Amino acid sequence: EAQVTQNPRYLITVTGKKLTVTCSQNMNHEYMSWYRQDPGLGLRQIYYSMNVEVTDKGDVPEGYKVSRKEKRNFPLILESPSPNQTSLYFCASSPRGDEKSYGYTFGSGTRLTVV
């Protein structure tokens, strides 16, 4: 089944403790992206990647890091999480150059709570 898999689904952590949210897709998509979803704000892009070793900032990159060493994986790293990063996170992917026309395939989300 074609899908985007995120782990974990739920995570509670403490301020300052580094964490990684994994994202993997099995569709050979070049384009991958991370979004956070907050009530009343919709989805805001954190980082995106056009291909292996090519990443760029979205609208709200502060406090996050990403890497794209393999085509299928696009982990989101919070090196020193803070409570304002409590949110629902989504990973999404799309064929390269066609993200405009195909639309995204989304993962099921990771609900992160930072206390």
Add this chain to the structure above:
Amino acid sequence: AQSVTQLGSHVSVSEGALVLLRCNYSSSVPPYLFWYVQYPNQGLQLLLKYTTGATLVKGINGFEAEFKKSETSFHLTKPSAHMSDAAEYFCAVTPYQKVTFGTGTKLQVIP
């Protein structure tokens, strides 16, 4: 820069009634437009999209949307609401690589 405005963060309809969710966009170039649906505790699922060609597009679950350039709108409709349509709906626009989402509209269907 592009933007999306969804009018109404919450919409309630009776089962069997018309569903109308409003989306207006701004874009400096011809846009591609999307509607996504999010069911509780799930990710977003593509409902329908407009790229080029026919301005009335049909999607899954009986939904359709019409691209009106003169009104910069892409409203989502369904003739008859079903209980299973209760979800949050997001409009999105992308003139280039970047996709911008609206803030979402939660649809409640009343039996």
